[in-house]
Amino acid sequence: MTNHNDTNHGRVLRFGPYTFHVRQRLVLEGEQPLRMGGRAMDILQVLLKHAGRVVSKEQLIAQVWPTSIVEEINLRVHIAALRRALGDGTKGQHYIVHVAQCGYSFVAPVEQDPNDALPMPAAGLKPLHNLPARLTPVSGRDALVGSLVRQMPVCRLMTITGAPGVGKTTVALRVAELLLQYFRDGAWWIDLANLEDEKSLLDYVLHALKIDLSTLTGRHALLILDNCDHQRDSCAALVETLLHAAPRLSILVTGREALHVAHETVHFVPLLALPKRSTLNTVEEALGYPAVQLFVNRARARQHGFSLREQDLPGVREICRQLDGLPLAIELAAAQIDALGLIGLQAQVENGLQLLGQGRRTAEPRHQSMAAAIDWSFQYLTETEQRVLLRLSVFGSGFTLEAAVSVVSCADLAGSRLTSIIEALARKSLLIQQPIQAKVRYWMLNTVRRYARDQLERSDAWLELERRHARYLSRTRNASGRAFLAQAVD
Structure with a gap:
């Protein structure tokens, strides 16, 4: 079925030797995933939506x-x-043409099938999994996910790292769902x-999968090992064993730090982006x-009729800033909106972790409060x-x-x-x-x-540490003042 009018609703789009799984944002050439950057993928999706027509620059x-000022060169x-990834122009096949003074057009035939899907398990079985159900949508992680x-289909071992409460498990779960x-x-x-x-970690994993190691060797599966922090050495050894024994197995790991084993790809989950004061216009x-x-979504779920107004913007920004842009902290704070209101919440958010101690009772204990997550x-x-x-x-x-050595060092530190610690x-x-x-500067999240x-x-x-810190600040300010005076005299 060829349709040049609206391919956006099709779950799977086919052109040439390629299959574009829209929901998963995955392009396959045959059965092999195609390496393609996120922006190139976005451009491809827009062009496919308007296949056969010219889309202006x-x-x-x-x-x-949509939210950035970008030059045409980008x-x-x-x-x-995108053209290189698709091999556009090789073997006589063209996909994207530039129309002078107008824009770009996707010119190859596109087929779509809303009922199609990624390759199914053998014997026509439904996809197998034991993924836990998410109770809330994933916010602010579209680009990372x-x-x-x-990358996951072409990378057999991926580790997701990040600070406590940043959402490593949430990101891993969403990736697993889409794959x-x-x-x-x-x-x-x-x-x-x-x-x-x-x-034994190996015995634990095999018991959870209800198979033995010999059975696992032929499986084409994704294994997610969540929260490897206190089993890091054992997890590293396990991963190496499994990757060697099961050549079609892919492993996704979450933890505070990388495993540091061969062929590992590491991704750090960043804090959620905050607006600057100068950008709080609308x-x-x-x-x-x-x-x-995220704050607004969770506040609306908690307080019926909550609406963000322009006069609320500085307060909401300050709440999110005090909470470092940490998803768990923002969720826990927004859960208090019905009891405290926005003004009360802003006043309380500087009082430490007490405000962030009432999460969902059904959540894992370490996710029920920020203190528990850090602990x-x-x-x-x-x-x-x-x-x-x-x-x-x-x-x-x-x-x-230099500052740390001056302030917090002692006989055995x-x-x-x-420095190494x-x-x-x-x-x-x-x-x-x-x-x-x-120089390298270090800082702690507020939480x-x-x-x-x-x-x-x-x-x-x-x-004693307070006194040493005060003396260090005094010396630093005096040194800066002397340097300024010396420059003035010169």
């Missing part, structure tokens, strides 16, 4: 970059990448959070930012790492390694040892690294700092 830019670069969905029908033997979810240390503009969008990560740190994290909470903002905390997503010119500072203030080291 302005229309393409407006649909592919469009040309991504069109060129789309990228992971495109479910690609894997003929299904997608299988195993949560390692509650696994006892003395149990409600529509603010809702273009994932953090605000779950904190308890798997070494005693020395815990101690350093607490001491670093004396910094109210970012700090350099000095020099290179302190700080770097380890960054690898475990409890500190954020931010390169600034020739992590409040957790650590609450504990530090109950220790004997608190007052």
